[in-house]
Amino acid sequence: MKYLAAYLLLTIGGNTAPAAKDVSALLATVGIEAEAERIESLIAQLAGKDINELIAEGTSKLASVPSGGAAAAPAAGGAAAATEAKAEEKKEEAKEESDDDMGFGLFD
Template identity: 90%
Template structure:
């Protein structure tokens, strides 16, 4: 991920086709020693491709990924989710009543 981030920073900075030495130099400025094999693999995968098109393609793929655990779980186990919420509320009420240890502020 750090190699891709460095590549993207270099492209934003105006370098349309960053080389391995550019990525290595950028990472070195923040104290990261780059692995040449990984940098070379990244360069090979991105060679000849427009970074803006790749980002747009990736964004459309991410849009199809479900997210948000509660919303995704509700249709599959709506009753179970409702029971869990009810139990949590009971536990919270129990904890709140135990907080005063039997003594009220104005008793």
């Protein structure tokens, strides 16, 4: 990931086709020892490709990946709200039961 980040920083800085030595030099400025094989592999995979197009393609692919949390609620519709309401009821029942178990609190 650090090699890709360095490559992207170099392209944003105006170097449209960073070489392995450019990536190594950038990483060296922050004290990272670069592995030449990994950088060469990255350069070979990105050779002749437009970074902006790759980012756009990756973003569209990420949009189709399901994620938990808020993204699942709109897709589920009312079912998510019903499930949430049931979970809230169970929490309240569990709280009531734990308060009534002995009839007094720890510091009473």
